[in-house]
Amino acid sequence: MEKRQFRDYTISLYHQGFLDDQFTELKKLQDECSPDFVAEVVSLFFEDCEKLISNMARALDQTGNVDYKLVGSSVHQLKGSSSSVGAKRVKGLCVTLKECCDSQNYEGCVRCLQQVDIEYKSLKGKLQDLFNLEQQIVQAGGRIPQVDI
Amino acid sequence: MGRETESQFHVLAVDDSLFDRKMIERLLQKSSCQVTTVDSGSKALEFLGLRTADESSHDPNATSTSPETHQEVEINLIITDYCMPGMTGYDLLKKVKESAAFKSIPVVIMSSENVPSRISRCLEEGAEEFFLKPVKLADLTKLKPHMMKTKLKKENEKLTKEENEVSKPEIKEDSTVIEILPLHQELESEQHEPMLSSNKRKAIEEVISTDRSRPKYNDITTSV
Numbered sequence: 001m002e003k004r005q006f007r008d009y010t011i012s013l014y015h016q017g018f019l020d021d022q023f024t025e026l027k028k029l030q031d032e033c034s035p036d037f038v039a040e041v042v043s044l045f046f047e048d049c050e051k052l053i054s055n056m057a058r059a060l061d062q063t064g065n066v067d068y069k070l071v072g073s074s075v076h077q078l079k080g081s082s083s084s085v086g087a088k089r090v091k092g093l094c095v096t097l098k099e100c101c102d103s104q105n106y107e108g109c110v111r112c113l114q115q116v117d118i119e120y121k122s123l124k125g126k127l128q129d130l131f132n133l134e135q136q137i138v139q140a141g142g143r144i145p146q147v148d149i
Numbered sequence: 150m151g152r153e154t155e156s157q158f159h160v161l162a163v164d165d166s167l168f169d170r171k172m173i174e175r176l177l178q179k180s181s182c183q184v185t186t187v188d189s190g191s192k193a194l195e196f197l198g199l200r201t202a203d204e205s206s207h208d209p210n211a212t213s214t215s216p217e218t219h220q221e222v223e224i225n226l227i228i229t230d231y232c233m234p235g236m237t238g239y240d241l242l243k244k245v246k247e248s249a250a251f252k253s254i255p256v257v258i259m260s261s262e263n264v265p266s267r268i269s270r271c272l273e274e275g276a277e278e279f280f281l282k283p284v285k286l287a288d289l290t291k292l293k294p295h296m297m298k299t300k301l302k303k304e305n306e307k308l309t310k311e312e313n314e315v316s317k318p319e320i321k322e323d324s325t326v327i328e329i330l331p332l333h334q335e336l337e338s339e340q341h342e343p344m345l346s347s348n349k350r351k352a353i354e355e356v357i358s359t360d361r362s363r364p365k366y367n368d369i370t371t372s373v
Binding site for chain 2: 022025028029031033034037040041044045048076077079080081083084
Protein backbone atom coordinates (compact mmCIF):
# COMPACT_ATOMS: atom_id res chain seq x y z
CA MET A 1 0.00 0.00 0.00
CA GLU A 2 2.70 2.44 1.02
CA LYS A 3 4.80 1.38 -1.95
CA ARG A 4 2.03 2.31 -4.37
CA GLN A 5 1.43 5.58 -2.56
CA PHE A 6 5.13 6.33 -2.75
CA ARG A 7 5.28 5.52 -6.44
CA ASP A 8 2.18 7.58 -7.26
CA TYR A 9 3.29 10.51 -5.18
CA THR A 10 6.75 10.56 -6.74
CA ILE A 11 5.29 10.48 -10.24
CA SER A 12 2.89 13.31 -9.46
CA LEU A 13 5.71 15.51 -8.18
CA TYR A 14 7.46 15.12 -11.52
CA HIS A 15 4.34 15.56 -13.59
CA GLN A 16 3.30 18.69 -11.74
CA GLY A 17 6.71 20.17 -12.37
CA PHE A 18 7.93 20.27 -8.79
CA LEU A 19 10.82 17.97 -9.59
CA ASP A 20 12.83 17.28 -12.73
CA ASP A 21 15.46 14.88 -14.07
CA GLN A 22 18.09 16.23 -11.77
CA PHE A 23 16.27 14.79 -8.76
CA THR A 24 16.59 11.40 -10.46
CA GLU A 25 20.32 12.06 -10.85
CA LEU A 26 20.51 12.75 -7.12
CA LYS A 27 18.97 9.39 -6.33
CA LYS A 28 21.65 7.68 -8.43
CA LEU A 29 24.23 9.05 -6.02
CA GLN A 30 22.59 7.44 -3.02
CA ASP A 31 23.79 3.96 -2.09
CA GLU A 32 24.94 1.85 0.86
CA CYS A 33 28.00 4.08 1.29
CA SER A 34 25.86 7.20 1.35
CA PRO A 35 22.37 6.03 2.34
CA ASP A 36 21.04 9.46 3.34
CA PHE A 37 22.58 11.47 0.57
CA VAL A 38 19.35 12.77 -0.95
CA ALA A 39 17.94 13.80 2.42
CA GLU A 40 21.20 15.55 3.34
CA VAL A 41 21.46 17.46 0.10
CA VAL A 42 17.79 18.43 0.13
CA SER A 43 18.15 19.63 3.69
CA LEU A 44 21.20 21.72 2.75
CA PHE A 45 19.20 23.18 -0.11
CA PHE A 46 16.34 24.26 2.11
CA GLU A 47 18.79 25.85 4.53
CA ASP A 48 20.25 27.74 1.58
CA CYS A 49 16.77 28.86 0.58
CA GLU A 50 16.04 30.25 4.00
CA LYS A 51 19.34 32.07 4.28
CA LEU A 52 19.44 33.48 0.76
CA ILE A 53 15.79 34.56 0.69
CA SER A 54 16.26 36.33 3.99
CA ASN A 55 19.38 38.11 2.62
CA MET A 56 17.49 39.22 -0.46
CA ALA A 57 14.47 40.37 1.53
CA ARG A 58 16.72 42.48 3.73
CA ALA A 59 18.40 44.02 0.70
CA LEU A 60 15.06 44.82 -0.88
CA ASP A 61 13.87 46.40 2.36
CA GLN A 62 16.40 49.19 1.90
CA THR A 63 14.02 51.07 -0.40
CA GLY A 64 15.85 53.66 -2.44
CA ASN A 65 19.18 52.01 -1.65
CA VAL A 66 18.73 48.43 -2.77
CA ASP A 67 21.95 46.47 -3.21
CA TYR A 68 21.06 44.74 -6.47
CA LYS A 69 24.51 43.19 -6.63
CA LEU A 70 23.79 41.31 -3.44
CA VAL A 71 20.37 40.27 -4.64
CA GLY A 72 21.97 39.15 -7.91
CA SER A 73 24.63 37.02 -6.28
CA SER A 74 22.15 35.48 -3.85
CA VAL A 75 19.71 34.54 -6.57
CA HIS A 76 22.61 33.17 -8.62
CA GLN A 77 23.51 30.84 -5.75
CA LEU A 78 19.91 29.82 -5.22
CA LYS A 79 19.44 29.17 -8.91
CA GLY A 80 22.49 26.93 -8.82
CA SER A 81 21.45 24.84 -5.87
CA SER A 82 17.81 24.53 -6.97
CA SER A 83 19.06 23.38 -10.34
CA SER A 84 21.39 20.80 -8.76
CA VAL A 85 18.61 19.42 -6.59
CA GLY A 86 15.99 19.19 -9.33
CA ALA A 87 13.69 21.77 -7.76
CA LYS A 88 12.19 22.75 -11.10
CA ARG A 89 9.65 25.37 -10.03
CA VAL A 90 12.02 27.09 -7.60
CA LYS A 91 14.66 27.24 -10.29
CA GLY A 92 12.22 28.75 -12.79
CA LEU A 93 11.27 31.46 -10.32
CA CYS A 94 14.95 32.18 -9.68
CA VAL A 95 15.46 32.76 -13.39
CA THR A 96 12.64 35.32 -13.37
CA LEU A 97 13.94 36.91 -10.19
CA LYS A 98 17.38 37.24 -11.72
CA GLU A 99 15.90 39.01 -14.73
CA CYS A 100 14.04 41.46 -12.48
CA CYS A 101 17.20 42.06 -10.53
CA ASP A 102 19.30 42.64 -13.66
CA SER A 103 16.82 45.25 -14.86
CA GLN A 104 16.53 46.63 -11.32
CA ASN A 105 12.78 46.13 -11.43
CA TYR A 106 11.97 46.68 -7.77
CA GLU A 107 8.31 45.61 -7.83
CA GLY A 108 9.20 42.57 -9.91
CA CYS A 109 11.91 41.56 -7.47
CA VAL A 110 9.65 41.85 -4.45
CA ARG A 111 6.83 39.89 -6.07
CA CYS A 112 9.15 37.22 -7.40
CA LEU A 113 10.94 36.78 -4.10
CA GLN A 114 7.60 36.22 -2.37
CA GLN A 115 6.81 33.51 -4.89
CA VAL A 116 10.19 31.85 -4.38
CA ASP A 117 9.51 31.80 -0.67
CA ILE A 118 6.08 30.22 -1.10
CA GLU A 119 7.39 27.72 -3.63
CA TYR A 120 10.34 26.42 -1.65
CA LYS A 121 8.18 25.97 1.45
CA SER A 122 5.63 24.07 -0.60
CA LEU A 123 8.33 21.80 -2.02
CA LYS A 124 9.78 21.31 1.44
CA GLY A 125 6.42 20.02 2.66
CA LYS A 126 6.00 17.67 -0.29
CA LEU A 127 9.49 16.21 0.01
CA GLN A 128 8.91 15.74 3.72
CA ASP A 129 5.79 13.74 2.88
CA LEU A 130 7.79 11.72 0.38
CA PHE A 131 10.53 10.95 2.91
CA ASN A 132 7.89 9.98 5.46
CA LEU A 133 6.45 7.48 3.01
CA GLU A 134 9.94 6.11 2.45
CA GLN A 135 10.43 5.72 6.18
CA GLN A 136 7.16 3.85 6.52
CA ILE A 137 8.23 1.40 3.83
CA VAL A 138 11.64 0.87 5.39
CA GLN A 139 10.21 0.43 8.87
CA ALA A 140 7.79 -2.15 7.55
CA GLY A 141 10.83 -4.05 6.32
CA GLY A 142 10.33 -3.27 2.64
CA ARG A 143 12.63 -1.81 0.00
CA ILE A 144 12.03 1.54 -1.63
CA PRO A 145 10.67 0.92 -5.13
CA GLN A 146 12.64 2.26 -8.08
CA VAL A 147 10.31 4.71 -9.79
CA ASP A 148 10.83 5.20 -13.52
CA ILE A 149 9.47 8.52 -14.65
CA MET B 150 48.33 1.80 2.03
CA GLY B 151 47.80 -1.13 -0.32
CA ARG B 152 48.01 -1.40 -4.08
CA GLU B 153 44.32 -0.62 -4.38
CA THR B 154 44.46 2.90 -2.99
CA GLU B 155 47.56 3.67 -5.02
CA SER B 156 45.86 2.81 -8.27
CA GLN B 157 42.70 4.84 -7.52
CA PHE B 158 42.46 8.25 -9.13
CA HIS B 159 42.79 11.19 -6.78
CA VAL B 160 40.85 14.29 -7.71
CA LEU B 161 41.15 17.75 -6.21
CA ALA B 162 37.77 19.51 -6.33
CA VAL B 163 37.57 23.27 -5.87
CA ASP B 164 34.32 25.15 -5.22
CA ASP B 165 33.38 27.98 -2.88
CA SER B 166 29.85 26.63 -2.38
CA LEU B 167 29.43 24.02 0.35
CA PHE B 168 26.46 22.62 -1.47
CA ASP B 169 28.38 22.18 -4.70
CA ARG B 170 31.33 20.66 -2.89
CA LYS B 171 29.05 18.06 -1.39
CA MET B 172 27.62 17.28 -4.82
CA ILE B 173 30.92 16.99 -6.66
CA GLU B 174 32.43 14.96 -3.85
CA ARG B 175 29.64 12.39 -4.00
CA LEU B 176 29.73 12.32 -7.80
CA LEU B 177 33.47 11.61 -7.76
CA GLN B 178 33.24 9.01 -4.99
CA LYS B 179 30.50 7.26 -6.91
CA SER B 180 32.88 7.23 -9.88
CA SER B 181 35.45 5.43 -7.70
CA CYS B 182 37.73 8.42 -7.22
CA GLN B 183 39.45 9.55 -4.11
CA VAL B 184 38.44 13.15 -3.47
CA THR B 185 39.91 16.13 -1.70
CA THR B 186 37.72 19.23 -1.65
CA VAL B 187 38.85 22.77 -0.98
CA ASP B 188 36.85 25.98 -0.98
CA SER B 189 39.16 28.29 -2.88
CA GLY B 190 41.79 28.50 -5.59
CA SER B 191 44.43 29.59 -3.12
CA LYS B 192 43.73 26.58 -0.88
CA ALA B 193 44.02 24.40 -3.97
CA LEU B 194 47.47 25.82 -4.75
CA GLU B 195 48.46 25.37 -1.13
CA PHE B 196 47.38 21.76 -1.24
CA LEU B 197 49.38 21.17 -4.39
CA GLY B 198 52.40 22.74 -2.76
CA LEU B 199 52.62 25.73 -5.06
CA ARG B 200 52.12 28.21 -2.29
CA THR B 201 52.92 28.22 1.41
CA ALA B 202 50.22 28.48 4.06
CA ASP B 203 51.61 31.90 5.02
CA GLU B 204 50.94 33.27 1.57
CA SER B 205 47.34 32.17 1.38
CA SER B 206 46.20 33.12 4.84
CA HIS B 207 47.35 35.10 7.79
CA ASP B 208 46.24 32.40 10.15
CA PRO B 209 48.75 32.25 13.02
CA ASN B 210 47.86 28.63 13.56
CA ALA B 211 48.75 27.60 10.02
CA THR B 212 51.99 25.72 9.84
CA SER B 213 54.28 27.10 7.19
CA THR B 214 55.68 24.53 4.87
CA SER B 215 58.13 25.48 2.19
CA PRO B 216 57.30 24.14 -1.27
CA GLU B 217 60.39 21.95 -1.48
CA THR B 218 59.74 20.04 1.70
CA HIS B 219 55.95 19.86 1.25
CA GLN B 220 54.74 16.32 0.73
CA GLU B 221 53.65 16.14 -2.86
CA VAL B 222 50.32 14.40 -3.11
CA GLU B 223 49.69 12.77 -6.43
CA ILE B 224 46.69 14.42 -8.04
CA ASN B 225 45.33 12.97 -11.24
CA LEU B 226 42.82 15.73 -12.00
CA ILE B 227 41.70 19.12 -10.78
CA ILE B 228 38.03 20.01 -11.16
CA THR B 229 37.13 23.57 -10.33
CA ASP B 230 34.18 25.94 -10.35
CA TYR B 231 34.63 28.95 -12.59
CA CYS B 232 32.92 31.65 -10.50
CA MET B 233 34.72 31.98 -7.20
CA PRO B 234 35.58 35.05 -5.16
CA GLY B 235 39.25 36.02 -5.21
CA MET B 236 40.86 33.52 -7.54
CA THR B 237 38.50 32.32 -10.25
CA GLY B 238 38.67 28.83 -11.74
CA TYR B 239 40.26 30.40 -14.79
CA ASP B 240 42.97 32.03 -12.66
CA LEU B 241 43.63 28.69 -11.00
CA LEU B 242 43.82 26.99 -14.38
CA LYS B 243 46.42 29.51 -15.52
CA LYS B 244 48.51 29.08 -12.39
CA VAL B 245 48.51 25.31 -12.75
CA LYS B 246 49.44 25.44 -16.42
CA GLU B 247 52.23 27.92 -15.68
CA SER B 248 53.76 25.60 -13.11
CA ALA B 249 56.42 23.23 -14.39
CA ALA B 250 55.55 20.63 -11.78
CA PHE B 251 51.80 20.60 -12.29
CA LYS B 252 51.03 21.66 -15.83
CA SER B 253 50.52 18.06 -16.85
CA ILE B 254 47.61 17.64 -14.42
CA PRO B 255 44.36 17.79 -16.38
CA VAL B 256 42.05 20.61 -15.29
CA VAL B 257 38.28 20.63 -15.76
CA ILE B 258 36.16 23.75 -15.30
CA MET B 259 32.53 23.74 -14.10
CA SER B 260 30.07 26.56 -14.45
CA SER B 261 26.36 27.08 -14.02
CA GLU B 262 26.43 29.61 -16.86
CA ASN B 263 26.65 28.69 -20.51
CA VAL B 264 28.86 31.47 -21.85
CA PRO B 265 30.53 30.37 -25.10
CA SER B 266 33.37 32.91 -24.85
CA ARG B 267 34.10 31.73 -21.32
CA ILE B 268 34.15 28.13 -22.43
CA SER B 269 36.52 28.73 -25.34
CA ARG B 270 38.81 30.88 -23.20
CA CYS B 271 39.16 28.06 -20.70
CA LEU B 272 39.73 25.42 -23.32
CA GLU B 273 42.34 27.63 -25.00
CA GLU B 274 44.14 28.04 -21.70
CA GLY B 275 44.42 24.27 -21.46
CA ALA B 276 41.31 23.02 -19.69
CA GLU B 277 40.49 19.50 -20.80
CA GLU B 278 36.74 19.80 -20.39
CA PHE B 279 34.14 22.36 -19.47
CA PHE B 280 31.14 21.00 -17.59
CA LEU B 281 27.88 22.83 -17.23
CA LYS B 282 26.34 22.53 -13.81
CA PRO B 283 24.58 20.55 -12.54
CA VAL B 284 27.27 18.01 -13.30
CA LYS B 285 25.96 14.51 -13.88
CA LEU B 286 27.45 11.08 -13.29
CA ALA B 287 27.61 10.53 -17.04
CA ASP B 288 29.81 13.64 -17.40
CA LEU B 289 32.42 12.14 -15.11
CA THR B 290 33.00 9.16 -17.39
CA LYS B 291 34.67 11.67 -19.73
CA LEU B 292 37.34 12.22 -17.10
CA LYS B 293 38.77 8.71 -16.98
CA PRO B 294 40.80 8.98 -20.23
CA HIS B 295 42.39 12.27 -19.09
CA MET B 296 43.33 10.82 -15.72
CA MET B 297 44.64 7.62 -17.27
CA LYS B 298 46.93 9.64 -19.53
CA THR B 299 48.75 11.34 -16.67
CA LYS B 300 48.87 8.24 -14.55
CA LEU B 301 50.43 6.23 -17.38
CA LYS B 302 52.76 9.12 -18.20
CA LYS B 303 53.94 9.29 -14.60
CA GLU B 304 54.43 5.56 -14.47
CA ASN B 305 56.46 5.63 -17.69
CA GLU B 306 58.54 8.50 -16.37
CA LYS B 307 59.24 6.52 -13.23
CA LEU B 308 60.33 3.50 -15.28
CA THR B 309 62.59 5.42 -17.70
CA LYS B 310 64.14 7.30 -14.78
CA GLU B 311 65.03 4.02 -13.13
CA GLU B 312 66.45 2.71 -16.40
CA ASN B 313 68.60 5.83 -16.87
CA GLU B 314 70.07 5.55 -13.43
CA VAL B 315 71.35 2.09 -14.21
CA SER B 316 72.51 2.15 -17.85
CA LYS B 317 72.95 5.56 -19.57
CA PRO B 318 76.58 6.63 -19.76
CA GLU B 319 76.05 10.38 -19.20
CA ILE B 320 78.23 12.01 -16.56
CA LYS B 321 75.42 12.75 -14.15
CA GLU B 322 74.09 9.24 -14.27
CA ASP B 323 77.59 7.88 -14.18
CA SER B 324 78.05 9.37 -10.75
CA THR B 325 75.06 7.43 -9.51
CA VAL B 326 76.70 4.30 -10.85
CA ILE B 327 79.76 5.22 -8.86
CA GLU B 328 77.75 5.26 -5.71
CA ILE B 329 76.84 1.65 -6.08
CA LEU B 330 80.11 0.31 -7.49
CA PRO B 331 82.42 -1.36 -4.98
CA LEU B 332 85.74 0.41 -4.45
CA HIS B 333 88.01 -1.91 -6.48
CA GLN B 334 85.90 -1.42 -9.60
CA GLU B 335 86.08 2.31 -9.21
CA LEU B 336 89.83 2.16 -9.11
CA GLU B 337 89.85 0.03 -12.28
CA SER B 338 87.70 2.49 -14.22
CA GLU B 339 89.88 5.36 -13.03
CA GLN B 340 92.89 3.73 -14.64
CA HIS B 341 91.13 3.45 -18.00
CA GLU B 342 89.51 6.85 -17.99
CA PRO B 343 91.69 9.23 -16.04
CA MET B 344 89.83 12.34 -17.27
CA LEU B 345 86.54 11.04 -16.02
CA SER B 346 87.67 10.48 -12.43
CA SER B 347 87.87 14.15 -11.46
CA ASN B 348 84.57 14.74 -13.16
CA LYS B 349 83.14 11.83 -11.24
CA ARG B 350 84.14 13.38 -7.95
CA LYS B 351 82.50 16.69 -8.92
CA ALA B 352 79.47 14.82 -10.13
CA ILE B 353 79.13 12.99 -6.81
CA GLU B 354 79.02 16.29 -4.99
CA GLU B 355 76.49 17.55 -7.51
CA VAL B 356 74.29 14.52 -6.96
CA ILE B 357 74.31 15.06 -3.23
CA SER B 358 73.19 18.65 -3.57
CA THR B 359 70.67 18.26 -6.41
CA ASP B 360 69.06 15.15 -5.00
CA ARG B 361 66.98 17.16 -2.57
CA SER B 362 65.40 19.37 -5.21
CA ARG B 363 64.61 16.57 -7.60
CA PRO B 364 60.92 15.79 -7.62
CA LYS B 365 60.33 12.93 -5.26
CA TYR B 366 58.21 10.59 -7.31
CA ASN B 367 58.80 7.87 -4.79
CA ASP B 368 57.57 9.77 -1.76
CA ILE B 369 53.95 9.83 -2.72
CA THR B 370 51.37 9.66 0.01
CA THR B 371 47.74 9.56 -0.83
CA SER B 372 45.25 10.54 1.82
CA VAL B 373 42.62 7.89 2.26
